[in-house]
Amino acid sequence: MQWVKVLGGVVGAAALLGLGIIVGHFAIPKGADSPAPSASASQDLDLKILETVMEQLDANRIRENLRELSKEPHLATSPRDEALVQLLLQRWQDPESGLDSARTTEYEVLLSFPSEEQPNRVDVVNSTGAVLFSCRQSEENVTGEQGGPDVVPPYAAYAPPGTPQGPLVYANQGSEEDFKELQKEAVKLQDSIVLTRYGGVGRGAKAVNAAKYGVAGVLVYTDPKDINDGKSLPNETFPHSWCLPPSGVERGSYFEYFGDPLTPYLPATPSSFRLNSDNASGFPPIPIQPIGFEDAQVLLCNLGGKLAPAGWQGGLGCDYNLGPGFRSNGIFPEDGQVNVSVHNRLELRNSSNVLGIIRGAVEPDRYVLYGNHRDSWVHGAVDPSTGTAVLLELSRVLGTLLKKGTWRPRRSIVFASWGAEEFGLIGSTEFTEEFFSKLQERAVAYINVDISVFANATLRVQGTPPIQSVVFSAAKQISAPGSSGLSIYDNWIRYYNRSSSVYGLVPSVGTLGAGSDYAPFIHFLGISSMDIAYTYDRSKTSARIYPTYHTAFDTFDYVDKFLDPGFSSHQAVARTAGSVLLRLSDSLFLPLNVSDYSETLRSFLQAAENLRDLLEQHNISFGPLVTAVEKFEGAATSFNQRIATLWEGTPDPLQVRMINDQLMLLERTFLNSQAFPEERYYSHVLWAPRTGSVATFPGLSNAYSQAENTGHEPAAWAEVQRQLSIVVAALEGAAATLRPVADL
Ligand SMILES: [Zn+2]
Numbered sequence: 118m119q120w121v122k123v124l125g126g127v128v129g130a131a132a133l134l135g136l137g138i139i140v141g142h143f144a145i146p147k148g149a150d151s152p153a154p155s156a157s158a159s160q161d162l163d164l165k166i167l168e169t170v171m172e173q174l175d176a177n178r179i180r181e182n183l184r185e186l187s188k189e190p191h192l193a194t195s196p197r198d199e200a201l202v203q204l205l206l207q208r209w210q211d212p213e214s215g216l217d218s219a220r221t222t223e224y225e226v227l228l229s230f231p232s233e234e235q236p237n238r239v240d241v242v243n244s245t246g247a248v249l250f251s252c253r254q255s256e257e258n259v260t261g262e263q264g265g266p267d268v269v270p271p272y273a274a275y276a277p278p279g280t281p282q283g284p285l286v287y288a289n290q291g292s293e294e295d296f297k298e299l300q301k302e303a304v305k306l307q308d309s310i311v312l313t314r315y316g317g318v319g320r321g322a323k324a325v326n327a328a329k330y331g332v333a334g335v336l337v338y339t340d341p342k343d344i345n346d347g348k349s350l351p352n353e354t355f356p357h358s359w360c361l362p363p364s365g366v367e368r369g370s371y372f373e374y375f376g377d378p379l380t381p382y383l384p385a386t387p388s389s390f391r392l393n394s395d396n397a398s399g400f401p402p403i404p405i406q407p408i409g410f411e412d413a414q415v416l417l418c419n420l421g422g423k424l425a426p427a428g429w430q431g432g433l434g435c436d437y438n439l440g441p442g443f444r445s446n447g448i449f450p451e452d453g454q455v456n457v458s459v460h461n462r463l464e465l466r467n468s469s470n471v472l473g474i475i476r477g478a479v480e481p482d483r484y485v486l487y488g489n490h491r492d493s494w495v496h497g498a499v500d501p502s503t504g505t506a507v508l509l510e511l512s513r514v515l516g517t518l519l520k521k522g523t524w525r526p527r528r529s530i531v532f533a534s535w536g537a538e539e540f541g542l543i544g545s546t547e548f549t550e551e552f553f554s555k556l557q558e559r560a561v562a563y564i565n566v567d568i569s570v571f572a573n574a575t576l577r578v579q580g581t582p583p584i585q586s587v588v589f590s591a592a593k594q595i596s597a598p599g600s601s602g603l604s605i606y607d608n609w610i611r612y613y614n615r616s617s618s619v620y621g622l623v624p625s626v627g628t629l630g631a632g633s634d635y636a637p638f639i640h641f642l643g644i645s646s647m648d649i650a651y652t653y654d655r656s657k658t659s660a661r662i663y664p665t666y667h668t669a670f671d672t673f674d675y676v677d678k679f680l681d682p683g684f685s686s687h688q689a690v691a692r693t694a695g696s697v698l699l700r701l702s703d704s705l706f707l708p709l710n711v712s713d714y715s716e717t718l719r720s721f722l723q724a725a726e727n728l729r730d731l732l733e734q735h736n737i738s739f740g741p742l743v744t745a746v747e748k749f750e751g752a753a754t755s756f757n758q759r760i761a762t763l764w765e766g767t768p769d770p771l772q773v774r775m776i777n778d779q780l781m782l783l784e785r786t787f788l789n790s791q792a793f794p795e796e797r798y799y800s801h802v803l804w805a806p807r808t809g810s811v812a813t814f815p816g817l818s819n820a821y822s823q824a825e826n827t828g829h830e831p832a833a834w835a836e837v838q839r840q841l842s843i844v845v846a847a848l849e850g851a852a853a854t855l856r857p858v859a860d861l
Contacts, residue, residue, distance in 0.1 A: 158479055158770035161705040166524050170699060171595065173514045174691040176684040180677070182506035183498060183687075187673045190267040193228060193492035193537040194466040197267065201491055202469045205534050208509055209473035214516040216473040216532065223469045224385040224547040226377040227394065228540050231272040232460035237406050239336060240456045241416070241449055242282070249449060252412035256669045257364040260356055263669040268495055271366035271407050271668075272461055273320065273337070274540055275378070279404040281333035282456040283309045284441035287420055288327065289429040290317030291337070296330050302423060304439050307331035310455040312416055314340045314431065316661050321371040324401035334457040335405040338413035339367050342432030344664045349410065349432060354664075359679035361664035363411035368494040368667045370539060373399035374797045375636055376546035381797055384551035385543075394463050399797075404459035416455070419447035468492075468536035470544045473512060475519060477529040477702070480774070483781070484556070485702045486531045486644075487511075487564045487694070488545065488634055490538030495669040498676045501538065503569040507691045508532065511698070526702040528561060535634050538567075539667075545634035546798070549642050556642055561781050562701050562709070563638040563646040569690040570681045571663050573598065574654035575612040576605050576693060579627035580647030581639060581784060581804065582717050583709035584697075588626065588647065590708065591696035598651075598685035605689060612654065619716055629804060640805070641798040643785040645709055649694045651686040705773060706760055707780040711855060712753035714783070717803065718848065722746045724813040728821055735834045737841060745848035752852040759857070779855055786851040792816055792843045802847045816840035 185204070191197040202221055209219035231237050239252040256271070258264040286304055289295040291313035299306060311332050313323045324335050341349040345360040354360040372378060377385040378397045385391075410433065418435035421444035425437040443449040471491070477483060489504035496502075512532050518524040535544035549556060562584065571577075575597075578588050589606060597608035606624065615625040629639050629646060639646040653660070663680065665671040681687055700708045722742065729739045760776055788800045793816065799805040802816060809818030820840040824833035 158773070159705065159768070160479055160527055160703075162700055162703040163524075166518070166703075167696060167699050169518070170514050170695055171692050173517075174510055174688055174695060176688040178513070179506045179510045179687045179691060180684045182509045183502050183676060183684075184673050186502040186505050187493075187496045187498035187676075190265075190269070190495045191491070191493050191497060192267075192269050192495075193540060193543075194468050195267065198492050198536070199469070202471055202534075205471040205473070205491070205509075209471070209512060209516070209532070211516065213520055214513045216512060216516050216519065217476045219471065219473040221469045221471050222548065222551070223467050224377065224536070224544065225387050225465055226385045226468050226537055226540075226543050226547065227379045227397070227463055228466050228468075228537065229274040229276075229461050229463050231270055232462055235458075235460040236270060237272055237460055238456070238458040239406055239408055239412070240458075241453050242456050243450055244452050249453060250415060252408045253364055256366060256409065257362065259362055259670070260672065260674065262496060262672050268669050269368070271368050271409075273401065273405045273407055273459075274368070274370045274461070275321075275372045275400045275463075276324070276405040276459055276461055277400060277403070278460050278462070279334070280456065280458045281310060281404055282454050283333050284452075285309070285416060285420060285443070285455045286311045286332075286422075286440040287417060287425055287429070287437055288313050289425070290314055291323030291326055291335065292318045293326050295429075296326050298426065299439065300330065302439060304422065305441055308333050309441055310334045310336065310457055312336045312338070312413065314338055314343065314413075315367055316343050319373075320369050321373045321399070321401050324371065324403050324405045325373070328402040332403065334403055334455075334459075335401075336413075336416075336455070336457065337405065337407045338410050339365070340413075340431035340433065341410055343659075343661045345432070346658055346660060347432045349434070355670050355675060355679070359664055359675065361410075361668065362670060364409045365665060365668040365670050366407045366409045368407065370541050371401045371405060372541045375542040375631060376550070376798065377543050378541070380547075380550075382550060384547050386551075404457055406457055406459055415448075419443050419449050421445065421447070421451060468544055470536055470548055471534040473532040475515065475526060475530040477527055478525040479527045480777075481529050482559050483528040483777070484531050484560045485526075485528055485562055485564070485698060486533060486560060486638070487566070487698055488533035488535055489565065489567050490535040490544065490634055492537055492539050493671075494539055494667045496672045498673045499570070499663055499671050499680060500568045500666060503676060503680075503687060504566045505534065507566055507569045507687055507694065508534070510691055511695045514695070526699070527705070528702045530698065530702050538634055542631070542634050542636055546637040546641070549637040553642070556644065557785060560638075560642070560644045561707060563635055563644050564694055564698055564701075565633055565635040565638075565646065565648045566650070566690060566694050567633040567648065568650055568663075570651045570676070570686045572653040572658075573651060573681055573686045574657075575652060576609045576624070576689070577613065577627070577650050577652040578624075578647060579629050581629065581645050582626075582713040583645050583711055583780075583783065584647045585623075585626050585713050586710035587697055587700050587708040588649075588693070589623070591693050591700060592624070595689065595692045595696065598689050605693060617716060618719070619713075630806070637798060639784075640801050643788040643801055645784045647697070649690060649697070651681075651690050705768070707777045709780045709783075710757070711780060711783050712750075712757050714851075715750045715753050718746045718749055721803070721813045724811050725817060728811060728813075728817075732837065732841070735837070737834070737838045741845045742841060742848075745845045745852070748852040749848050749855075752855040756855040775858060779858075783851060783854055786854045787847050789843050789847060792840070802843055814840070814844045816843055
């Protein structure tokens, strides 16, 4: 790819000087005598500008941004969240380092908060109702930052109010299999309270699964084995190490979908149609409350009943039993019960997104989006402020070049600070609903940098296949933090790699689920998306996520002392994401490699081959799928050849635009809004959630498992056939999009 950029740079230099549209940036005096008339349209990525941006991204400024952003708790729609809206606006409107424009968009969305008057409680009571033990209602104030009115007590957002009471049962991670296991062991679940640990399945799924067995209430805690590599004593946890203190509790949203719960598929403007909250779906069916492992230990280590299976044991220093009820020689009476009092309230609140825009010089109607959420559970130093600290530094460096007149991108750049992500990606989803048409027509790619640093070992990227090449190009040219002397790319490949049939050994790019604000962009809008961060050495920790995630211990000092002292990993992420952003916004041809989808389709096809005989037994022809994959591969290969041929000549601006539109629109062709009617927003036929065990196209895989589970009912096989046809139609459409536009 290197030659492409060099050639483009020379063409651009000659051109722009003559037109004088952009002062300075190409103003390196070399052979600028006769500019071509359509010159500015040939402008390509300027490597000098790229280098300047890389140099100017400053670790210490990122650190100062983080200190400011995480100074106080900033739960969605809180006064401090609103103050940060103003901070972002101010930065993006700064006369020296701001952008062309900045504005807020506000939505009225349904959030869930614990009651201040009636705190949520978890008590052990005896047969007369006397309270024998109470779980903490807030985390221990270890550093002076865990107290105060702005620290929201631990709660399960959107869990319904209620005061269930019953004997305690341990249900491992609360998965469907876990409840089946309890049923097999004849543990009575009806009217019980189950204690679950985080992990395995989503937060809300624990309550959904439990309710099916008549469970009355659910507790959830973080086991030290899953988060602290077993460490659990106060002197081996934060502030003495990065481990979670015993009183730490993970907060979180228990809403099953994403977006504002009352306005699915509609922007949550004040006048919008709203569901009645009683008719809204996706909330946990029964009360659920999170607790710390200090309290979970008291409950779990006193449980009676059979010994839980080996895989259910954890790091609390005792044998975990299943229950129901307490053991005879423990600290509670055997008939002691657990009472869970949840008093959460649903509230309509105004939540803001902040948008900062740099107008493109050549293609202002093509948008490269870069975003992160702003809201946190408490101080949110890591989540999300490590990402916002990077976002602010990147926008400062680009804004400064812009204000000096040194640079203006080819395409428009839209920076975004999303509101209320923690409640379910609400701000970003409402944005995609409000600007659905415009974004589908004009958005080139979405870059998400939420938690920018989980740990200091390696880059971690998730995205769709076309973004692989631009991320690799960026990562190859930036040094990894530390003394290895390796590039970010060469360091990355040591930790996460795969063997590609096309390239040999390469770093592995993960797939996009729904863990952050990229979800509506890829799944609902079909915009090529990615999520970029620095992360763990998995040989050194098995922590499910960084230990203080969503707790009141996720503070500036935690990042400064343990997560990234010196902020060099933050700088590495800023440079990688910044380089990707510049390449996407400034390259003459969009640096998205569509033929990298061929490898994914091949692997999906290979996995589907295992189903071929069964499909054909049910009169479902497999041939069209094979043909469709082959057509895509052929179309992608010749498409790339056409780009190479164009480069050999002087590409005509309209030809360039035509190619770029095909590159941009490819991802959209995989959408089918009718493919998964039961899944809100998911319409990308390659990346919808796969629950089936066959690693193929998700709709096909899921329908096939359903057919198996229902004893091969004809209706289930009809759905298999429908899903196969959906994939074939999408691949045919994708191939057609890549073919020369005159080939109708
Ligand atoms: Zn986040």
